[in-house]
Amino acid sequence: MHAHPDDETIGTGATMARYAAEGANVTLVTCTLGEEGEIHVPELAGLIAAEADQLGGFRVSELTVACRALGVSDVRFLGGAGRYRDSGMMDTPANNHPRAFWGADLDEAAGHLVKVFEEVRPQVVVTYDEIGFYGHPDHIQAHRVTMRACELAGDAAPQKVYWTAVPRSVMEAGMAEFSGSTDNPFSGVENVDDLPFGTPDELIAARIDATPYAEEKMAALRAHATQVPPTSWMFTLAAGSGSDMMGVEFYTLPVGEKGPGVGPYGWENDLFAGVTLSE
Numbered sequence: 001m002h003a004h005p006d007d008e009t010i011g012t013g014a015t016m017a018r019y020a021a022e023g024a025n026v027t028l029v030t031c032t033l034g035e036e037g038e039i040h041v042p043e044l045a046g047l048i049a050a051e052a053d054q055l056g057g058f059r060v061s062e063l064t065v066a067c068r069a070l071g072v073s074d075v076r077f078l079g080g081a082g083r084y085r086d087s088g089m090m091d092t093p094a095n096n097h098p099r100a101f102w103g104a105d106l107d108e109a110a111g112h113l114v115k116v117f118e119e120v121r122p123q124v125v126v127t128y129d130e131i132g133f134y135g136h137p138d139h140i141q142a143h144r145v146t147m148r149a150c151e152l153a154g155d156a157a158p159q160k161v162y163w164t165a166v167p168r169s170v171m172e173a174g175m176a177e178f179s180g181s182t183d184n185p186f187s188g189v190e191n192v193d194d195l196p197f198g199t200p201d202e203l204i205a206a207r208i209d210a211t212p213y214a215e216e217k218m219a220a221l222r223a224h225a226t227q228v229p230p231t232s233w234m235f236t237l238a239a240g241s242g243s244d245m246m247g248v249e250f251y252t253l254p255v256g257e258k259g260p261g262v263g264p265y266g267w268e269n270d271l272f273a274g275v276t277l278s279e
């Protein structure tokens with residue numbers, strides 16, 4: 001359950017590609033069309049919300065191409081395409097748009113997700129933590145709607161709910177990797193504790209190694225060209241010594257029992273560890 005087209009790839013693209021390839025039914029629910037995003041493709045600049053306001057429709061096409069690269073075919077929008085609008089960054093005027101996801105009625109929005117749960121019957125659901133990983137209103141709302149849907153769904157609720165996360169140790173490695181780089185995403189940050197995200201390693205529940213699917217993730221990132229320019233630090237990381245980082249994604253487990261794991265903190269390498277698979 002993601003907020004905008006591109007989040008599925010940035011946060012969980014390798015995981016989605018791995019499970020799709022392994023034969024799991026992967027359903028993506030995206031809450032908005034990303035109407036309020038920036039545009040990093042100069043020839044498309046006129047689509048911006050303040051002008052033609054066509055970016056949402058274009059990002060639907062980017063999402064279609066990205067999910068094809070990930071091998072994911074069940075791609076849905078919460079309440080149907082266009083029901084909820086990208087709310088923009090926190091405390092911007094777009095927060096107050098009548099269809100802004102940030103202002104959605106929680107139970108109404110959760111009801112749309114319950115309908116998906118009742119149809120798909122997921123054993124596992126993935127979304128963001130309480131701060132939406134980095135504080136974007138649509139990410140926070142995606143968290144709230146998902147957790148509310150789990151409360152309302154009864155026997156259609158998942159056995160396990162994961163939240164995307166990055167271990168502090170990986171953040172520190174990333175800061176070291178980019179310390180001398182001109183496109184340092186951590187510029188101005190002295191200490192990993194100063195970052196608004198990052199989870200203590202001991203609170204991580206799963207380290208999903210989908211390294212064999214890193215290239216699928218990169219292809220999907222390239223599909224989101226309006227949001228992820230070729231100069232993005234993600235491409236720098238993928239081309240550098242941090243390339244393995246792109247194929248490994250981490251999660252906490254707020255709902256459900258952790259299955260068998262490895263390492264000092266017993267990290268799972270399978271989101272379905274310990275899950276009862278329906279026939």
Ligand SMILES: CC(=O)N[C@H]1[C@@H](O[C@@H]2[C@H](O)[C@H](O)[C@@H](O)[C@H](O)[C@H]2O)O[C@H](CO)[C@@H](O)[C@@H]1O
Pocket residue numbers: 004005006007010034035036037038086087088089136227
């Ligand atoms: C990854 C993600 O959630 N992207 C959102 C986010 O995009 C940011 C926004 O454009 C901001 O103005 C930029 O400075 C920042 O670099 C972007 O990551 O917010 C957008 C508007 O809500 C959203 O469309 C985009 O998907």
Ligand SMILES: [Zn+2]
Pocket residue numbers: 003004007136139
């Ligand atoms: Zn987002």
